[in-house]
Amino acid sequence: MFTYNVDRIPSAGIAIDGELARDTVTFLLGDHYRPTSTPATIRFELQRRGDNLLVDGETRLEFEFECGRCAETFTREETVPFSLVCIQGAEDAAHAPASDDVDVDGLGEESSFSAAPTEREVHFYQGSALDLEPAISEQVVLALPDWPVCTDDCKGLCPNCGTNLNNEACTCATKGVDPRWAALGTLKAAIGGTLPRS
Ligand SMILES: [Zn+2]
Numbered sequence: 001m002f003t004y005n006v007d008r009i010p011s012a013g014i015a016i017d018g019e020l021a022r023d024t025v026t027f028l029l030g031d032h033y034r035p036t037s038t039p040a041t042i043r044f045e046l047q048r049r050g051d052n053l054l055v056d057g058e059t060r061l062e063f064e065f066e067c068g069r070c071a072e073t074f075t076r077e078e079t080v081p082f083s084l085v086c087i088q089g090a091e092d093a094a095h096a097p098a099s100d101d102v103d104v105d106g107l108g109e110e111s112s113f114s115a116a117p118t119e120r121e122v123h124f125y126q127g128s129a130l131d132l133e134p135a136i137s138e139q140v141v142l143a144l145p146d147w148p149v150c151t152d153d154c155k156g157l158c159p160n161c162g163t164n165l166n167n168e169a170c171t172c173a174t175k176g177v178d179p180r181w182a183a184l185g186t187l188k189a190a191i192g193g194t195l196p197r198s
């Protein structure tokens, strides 16, 4: 999927507007996310600039995940924009252009994707077959956090009683000392309630 014969890309470029197959989405999302039944969409423009190819677009995915703090299940839609420059050649070859040498300033101006960043990710390909899936999946993986949370200020679960603190308050905090601090209290008692003199 999303493999193109570079030699057949017309000078005017091509525009893709499609759906991502379900197993592709599963692959893109990784371990902590499950795709929903809502189809994932992808659209991008592929343009030729000399030997380089420019790809500007976005993919929209809906997925389920378990919050890393409160363990509730949530559904979220995420739009991941991507902006790539694809260079023919091997990344580790001595003659391959370093990414710093690739002049891509202003190359995104004709893109209809207003959010196209000025800095492009560099993707190397060999021969005349350009497979965009690895480069796009990398952008998706980078855009999604390893440990998703429902909201940045999710209060999580009480470590004592397991109450979801977003929904209700528990009385653990007023009942006694946090067990993590209790050990300090024991230590303080052991040294007679005073700190050692220096
Ligand atoms: Zn949460």
Ligand SMILES: [Zn+2]
Residues within 6 Å of the ligand: 158, 159, 160, 161, 162, 163, 170, 171, 172, 173
């Ligand atoms: Zn509690």
